[in-house]
Each structure stands twice: as C-alpha cells, then as structure tokens.
Amino acid sequence: MVYITPILALTLTILTGMLLFSFLGVDPVEALRNFFIVPINNQYGATELLVKATPLILCAIGLSVGFRANVWNIGAEGQLTVGAIFGGALFVYFPETESVFMLPAMILLGAIGGALWAAIPAFLKTRFNANEILTSLMLVYVATLLLSLLVHGPFRDPDGYNFPESKIFTDSATMPILLEGTRLHFGSIIALLAVLTTWIMLAKTLIGFQVKVIGTAPKAGAYAGFSQKKIIWFSLLFGGAMAGLAGISEVSGPVGQLLPSISPGYGFTAIIVAFLGRLHPVGIIFAGLLMALTYLGGETAQINLGMPVAVTGVFQGMVLFYLLACDVFVNYRFQLNRFGKAA
Amino acid sequence: MNGFEWVVPVILTVITAATPLVFAGIGELVTEKAGVLNLGIEGMMLAGAVTAFVTATLTGNYILAVAAGALAGMFMAFLFGVLTLSLMANQVATGLALTLFGIGISALIGQDFVGEPVKALEKLNIAGLTDLPVIGPILFGQDALVYLSFFVVFAVSWFLFKTKAGLILRAVGDSHDAAHSIGYSVIGIRYLAVLFGGAMSGIGGAYLSLAYTPMWAENMTAGRGWIALALIVFATWKPGLVLVGAYMFGGITILQLHAQAAGLDLPSQVLSMLPYIATIVVLVIISKDESRIRKHAPACIGKIFHPAA
Known part of the structure; x- marks a missing residue:
C-alpha cells in the first residue's frame, strides 16, 4: 500500500488536472500530451528532465533525512541560495584561476x-x-535578499553595464557537460552519488539507524541513549549541505553565473518530492523526475497551448494533497461497521 | 507643526501593515486553541487575497469582495480539515501542501489581473471627528476592516475565556480524549475552529490586496502567513498579545520602508531583511523558556485525534 498510494495520488491529480484543463478551455487530452509527453519525446527533452530533476533530488534527499527524524527543515530554498553564494564567491574573487581544483573547491x-x-x-x-519550521523559512527570505544584495554590489560584474549579475563563470568554474549538445552536466552525477550515499547511510550506519528510531519512536531512542540534539544537528547540516550542492550545481551548471534569482522554488518543490518519494532514496529519484516533468510540461503547455505557467504549481500542490489524503489507506484499515458506515 | 508631522502618517501605515497579521494571527490562534496546527496560513491568505481582488475588480462591491476572500480562505481551510481531521493526515505536511497549493492556485486565478489597479478600500470619514488633529485620522479615519480586526480580537478573547463554548473549544485543544469521553464532538469542534481560521486568513489576505497594496501580485503575502504563526508563539496563545505583536511587526515593516525612503545609509536589502530577522529573534527570546511555552501551548496541538485509539 505504501508504494501504491503515490500512483493513486498521481492518477487522481491527472483526473483533476483534466477537469481543470477543460475548465480553462483546453482539450484535456491534448493538454496532458503537451504536459507529460511532448517535453520528453526527444533526446534533448529527456536530458532537460535530468537537468531539472538534479536540484530537486539533491534538496529532497537532504530533506528526507530530516523529515524521517521529525526535523522539519523547510528552508532548503535558502540553503540552496547560500550554497550558490559560497561556491560562486570563489569564482567572483578568483575569476582568472584555471586550476583543476577550482570546481571541486566551489562544490565543497x-x-x-x-x-x-x-x-x-x-x-x-x-x-x-x-521552532525550526519558522526559523528555516524566515532564513529563506534573508538568503534571497542576501544574494540580491551581493549581485547588486560586491559580486557585480564590473564590465556588466550595471546589471545585477556576476561575471559568467569560466570553463574551469563550470560543471562539465556530460552529453555534447545538451545541458546535462556533472551535477546529475553528484545527485546520484548523494542518493547512493544517503541510502547506505540510512540502511547501514548507526547514525542512519538513530535517525529512523528518533523519528518513529522518540522515547525508545531516548531510552537507547540516542541524543535528540545530535540528530537535529545532523539532519539539518546534512539537509543544508545537500541543498547547498544543489545551489552550486545550478549556478555552475545551467545558470552559469550569480543572478538575483537562481531557482524557481526548487527548495520548496523538493518538499513534495521528498514526500512523494516516500522519504526513500530510490522513490525520491522517481518523484524528482516527475516533478521536473511538471516544470517542463508547464513550459511546453504555455508555449504550445498558451496555458498559464502557474498550472505547474497547482499540479505540484495537488499531488501532495492527494498523496496525504491517500495515506489514510496506509495508516489505517477501513472497515464497514454494523451500521454499514465507514469507521 | 514642529517637525513631527510625519508621526501621524507613519502610525497610519503601521495600522495597515499590522491589520493582515491581526486577522491571520487571531484566526490561527483559535485553530491552535482547538489543538490543530495549520501551517497553511500563507496559502489561505493568498487564496483570500486573489479572490477578493478579482471580486472587487469584477463587481466593484467591496463587501462582496471581502466576503469572497473569507469564503476562499474557508474553502482552503476545509481542504485542510478534510485531510487532517477526517483522513487523519499529518498536520505539518498538510499545512505545507496547503501553502504550496495556495501559491499555485492563486497565481492561476490571478494571472489576468496582475498589475491591474483597484480603488483602495474606503476609509471612514466623519465630518468633524476625522478632521481632529492627530487622533482624528488615527481613531476615526480607518477603513472598516481595521475596526473589524479590533472587534474580532476582543470577541475571540471574550469567546475563549468567558463563554462555555470557548471553554469546550479549549478543552478539545488541551485534552481531546477527555473532551471526547464526556461527549463533545472533537472533530466537529475542530472543523469549526479550522474554518474560522481560514475565514480570518482569507480576510487578512483580502486586506493585503484591497487596502495595504491595492493590487494583485503573485505570492504577495511574502511570508506574512509564517510571521503570523510566529506571532502566536510570541503571544503565548493570548489574543491581546497577538494584537500587540502584530502592531510590533507592522511597525518594523514600516520602519524599514521609511528608513529606505529617508535614504538611510544601508542597502535596501538589509532593511528588507529586518522583519524576518526580527521574527527569528522574537521567536528565540520567547521559546528560550521551554516551561513557559509548555504551560501556555494547547497540550494536544498537532496531535491526531482518533476516537478508537
């Protein structure tokens, strides 16, 4: 049941989506085709899917560890931004460097x-x-303003006609392209490694075990002598580092420079990815690809059918809603009582 | 006047900045007092803001617009209720979903209305009274929603602490099993509390798009829903203190705007950070005393009620 509900939730989202499309005066079948098939029916589209999924998977894999431990870090967007600032700063201050260690240092x-x-x-x-929910979220706004401050001031390209942009990253500061003619870059490999590491960490290490115990049975964890504080620190630092990797892989990858806005809310969509992937590393890969598809589909539907790009957000929110609703089947067993009423 | 002529305009803008927070905060306070943590205020406010704005543009009727905003907030709250109360979903996750959904759906509804102007909500004007120096415009020159916000705070305070129904609501929030065992409908009462919270957030959102900045822009709440959540912790779940807190935050917001306008030698981004940093600081100061939070927070907040369990 745990793995059926995401599919059920998707089906319900698509059905509701078709209703929504007809309401917007678009042929629902044509709209769905544009949303889910057209964007990826060629090689370039398929690689774009991986490009978009990379930051989502990185952020979500980090968040999933926290969510498992009941640590509600919802500020991945801010951590992504600060990661981009830290990594990008190295290039801004040493733009001439052609060292092979430049990119690894930026990633670190x-x-x-x-x-x-x-x-x-x-x-x-x-x-x-x-409360970490409120503080991590407030810090998203602070991080976004910090980035804006930097690219309007110290990080601004002196030859950039006063545009709030850094210099465009040189080759030694840019993620290598994996497939000629596409934007598929080394960040996707980092994401894959992160997923593998997290999987091993959760399944095979003591800290992974502690995360799971503290999350499901805090009292048992305390009795076993596991430190709640340690887990809070660990899951936030881990989640932050993953989001930071997402940030640097974006600015050193498809974005290519520091701009006032470097993410269309990947850090928030990653919350949906983490839940839709059942907080499981493999599930998160699938969920990340799917949410990436909603970004691409939104763009395609906007270009081909003139549909508002906001549809993407509605889809994403709807998936999470339906998923949480369907989870009642995971958490409880329905049975009819004597009065023929569901209880 | 003697160099203090800026005082009245500043107070007036503080009031408009604080009012959305008063509405959202007092609504969520009632929801939390019933033991439900709804993190979706931001989403409900956006739904209210866009619905009210669209209604105002299409009909020109502001009473209808505010009512539509409240209804939109209630609709969102109802979704939250169905998920968390009837389907027993995790309240934190559902609240986040409500916010993400609200951002998307409001952007979709409002896409044709971005940048369209609308007449700001009309302010009271009583000949003689409103013209009084200083206190005239402050006491007698507000729009109806400002007066309503004060009324709601006092009404909620009276309801929660002076009526039997309020006592029952607090009982449900402090011990749902006990309330259930003496025959109160925990789920029913929580639905009502959640819906009230939605209506208030909707009106708070409507105030943003009709009075604070009379226009619609995507994601125009800019974190106010989350600040409202922090306000409740700051107020240790007391309605009067929610009012005080909202005006404090309104004050900080306006202070930084005026500092920017006055050309203070600080980058505008640093000043814009102030309300968010202030929220964190306040949260830290209040939360530091763990026993105090535990004493005031509804004991069952965020917990799922399942009568068979």
Whole structure:
C-alpha cells in the first residue's frame, strides 16, 4: 500500500488536472500530451528532465533525512541560495584561476555554505528551543535578499553595464557537460552519488539507524541513549549541505553565473518530492523526475497551448494533497461497521 | 507643526501593515486553541487575497469582495480539515501542501489581473471627528476592516475565556480524549475552529490586496502567513498579545520602508531583511523558556485525534 498510494495520488491529480484543463478551455487530452509527453519525446527533452530533476533530488534527499527524524527543515530554498553564494564567491574573487581544483573547491564551498545556513536553525532549535519550521523559512527570505544584495554590489560584474549579475563563470568554474549538445552536466552525477550515499547511510550506519528510531519512536531512542540534539544537528547540516550542492550545481551548471534569482522554488518543490518519494532514496529519484516533468510540461503547455505557467504549481500542490489524503489507506484499515458506515 | 508631522502618517501605515497579521494571527490562534496546527496560513491568505481582488475588480462591491476572500480562505481551510481531521493526515505536511497549493492556485486565478489597479478600500470619514488633529485620522479615519480586526480580537478573547463554548473549544485543544469521553464532538469542534481560521486568513489576505497594496501580485503575502504563526508563539496563545505583536511587526515593516525612503545609509536589502530577522529573534527570546511555552501551548496541538485509539 505504501508504494501504491503515490500512483493513486498521481492518477487522481491527472483526473483533476483534466477537469481543470477543460475548465480553462483546453482539450484535456491534448493538454496532458503537451504536459507529460511532448517535453520528453526527444533526446534533448529527456536530458532537460535530468537537468531539472538534479536540484530537486539533491534538496529532497537532504530533506528526507530530516523529515524521517521529525526535523522539519523547510528552508532548503535558502540553503540552496547560500550554497550558490559560497561556491560562486570563489569564482567572483578568483575569476582568472584555471586550476583543476577550482570546481571541486566551489562544490565543497557550496556544501559548506548550505550547511552553515542550516546550522542557524539547528543552533536555535537545540540551544533555544525555537521552532525550526519558522526559523528555516524566515532564513529563506534573508538568503534571497542576501544574494540580491551581493549581485547588486560586491559580486557585480564590473564590465556588466550595471546589471545585477556576476561575471559568467569560466570553463574551469563550470560543471562539465556530460552529453555534447545538451545541458546535462556533472551535477546529475553528484545527485546520484548523494542518493547512493544517503541510502547506505540510512540502511547501514548507526547514525542512519538513530535517525529512523528518533523519528518513529522518540522515547525508545531516548531510552537507547540516542541524543535528540545530535540528530537535529545532523539532519539539518546534512539537509543544508545537500541543498547547498544543489545551489552550486545550478549556478555552475545551467545558470552559469550569480543572478538575483537562481531557482524557481526548487527548495520548496523538493518538499513534495521528498514526500512523494516516500522519504526513500530510490522513490525520491522517481518523484524528482516527475516533478521536473511538471516544470517542463508547464513550459511546453504555455508555449504550445498558451496555458498559464502557474498550472505547474497547482499540479505540484495537488499531488501532495492527494498523496496525504491517500495515506489514510496506509495508516489505517477501513472497515464497514454494523451500521454499514465507514469507521 | 514642529517637525513631527510625519508621526501621524507613519502610525497610519503601521495600522495597515499590522491589520493582515491581526486577522491571520487571531484566526490561527483559535485553530491552535482547538489543538490543530495549520501551517497553511500563507496559502489561505493568498487564496483570500486573489479572490477578493478579482471580486472587487469584477463587481466593484467591496463587501462582496471581502466576503469572497473569507469564503476562499474557508474553502482552503476545509481542504485542510478534510485531510487532517477526517483522513487523519499529518498536520505539518498538510499545512505545507496547503501553502504550496495556495501559491499555485492563486497565481492561476490571478494571472489576468496582475498589475491591474483597484480603488483602495474606503476609509471612514466623519465630518468633524476625522478632521481632529492627530487622533482624528488615527481613531476615526480607518477603513472598516481595521475596526473589524479590533472587534474580532476582543470577541475571540471574550469567546475563549468567558463563554462555555470557548471553554469546550479549549478543552478539545488541551485534552481531546477527555473532551471526547464526556461527549463533545472533537472533530466537529475542530472543523469549526479550522474554518474560522481560514475565514480570518482569507480576510487578512483580502486586506493585503484591497487596502495595504491595492493590487494583485503573485505570492504577495511574502511570508506574512509564517510571521503570523510566529506571532502566536510570541503571544503565548493570548489574543491581546497577538494584537500587540502584530502592531510590533507592522511597525518594523514600516520602519524599514521609511528608513529606505529617508535614504538611510544601508542597502535596501538589509532593511528588507529586518522583519524576518526580527521574527527569528522574537521567536528565540520567547521559546528560550521551554516551561513557559509548555504551560501556555494547547497540550494536544498537532496531535491526531482518533476516537478508537
């Protein structure tokens, strides 16, 4: 049942989506074709799917560890942004460097930046008991403004006609392209490695076990001597580092420079990806690809059918709604009582 | 006047900045008092904002527009209720879903209305009274929703602490098993509390798109729904303090706007960060005292009620 509900939720989303399309005056079958098939029926489209899925999977895999431990980090968008700032800063200050260590150093800094940003809610939670949902979310706004501040000021390209943009990253600061003629880049490999690492960590290591125990049975965890604070720190730092990797892989990849806005809300959509993937590393890959498809589908439907791009957001929200609703079948067993009424 | 002529306009703008927070905060307070944590305020406010704006543009009737905003918020809250109360879904996850869904659906509804102007909500004007210096425009020159926001705070305070129904609602929030065992409908009462929260968030959103900045823009709440959530912790679940907190945050928002306008030697982005940083600081100061939070927070907040369990 655990693995059937995502499919059930998807089916319901698509049915509701068809209703929505007819309501918008678009032929529902044609709309669905444009949303889910046209974007990926050629090689370029298929690689674009991987490009879009990369930041989603990276953020979601990090969040999933926290969600398993009941640590509600919803600020992945901010951690992504700070990761991009940290990694990007290296290029901004050393634009001439052609060292082969440039990109690895940027990736490392990206992870550190994301982790540092997530360390703030971790510290405030463990030291002052401040709710991590609210603090991590507030920090998203702060991070976005910080990025805006930097690209309007110290990070701005001096030869950039005063546009709020950094220099365009040189080759040594850019993710290598994996497939000639596409935008598929090394970030996808990082995402895959992150998924594998997380899988092993959750399945085979003590810290992974502690995460799962603290999440499902906090009292049992405490009795076993597992430190709740340690898990809060670990899952936030881990989630932040993953989101930071997503950030640097975006600016060193498809974006190619630091801009005031570097993400269409990947950090938030990743919350849906994590749940839709059942907080499981493999599930998150599938869910990430699917949510990436809604971004591409939204663009295709906008170009071909003139549909509003906001449909993407509606689809994404709807999937999560239906999934949570269908989970009642996972958590409870329905049976008819004597009065013939569901109980 | 003697250099203080800016005081009245500043107070007036603080009031408009605080009012959406008062509505959203007081609505969520009632929801939380019944033991339900609805993190979807942002989504409900956006639904209210866009519905009210569209209604106002199409009909020109502001009473209808505010009512439509409230209904839209209630509709969103109803979805939340069905999921968390009837289908017993996780309240945190459902609240997040409500926010994400609200951002999407409001952008879809409002896409043809972005940038369209609308007349701001009319302000009270009583000949003689409104013209009084200083206190005139502040006390007698507001729009109807500002007065309503104060009324709602006092009404909620009276309802929660002076009526039997309010006592029952608090009982449901503090011990749903006990309330259930003496025959109260926990789910029914929680539905009502959630719907009230939705209506208030909807009106808060309507205030944003009709009065604070009379226009519609995607995601125009800019985190106010989350600030409202923090407000309740700040207020330790007391209605009067929600009002105080909302005006404090309204004050910070306006202060930074005026500082920007006055050309303060700080980048505008730093000033724009202030309301968010202030929220974190306040949250930290209040949460530090764990026992105080535990004493005031509804004991069953966020917990799923299942009568058979």
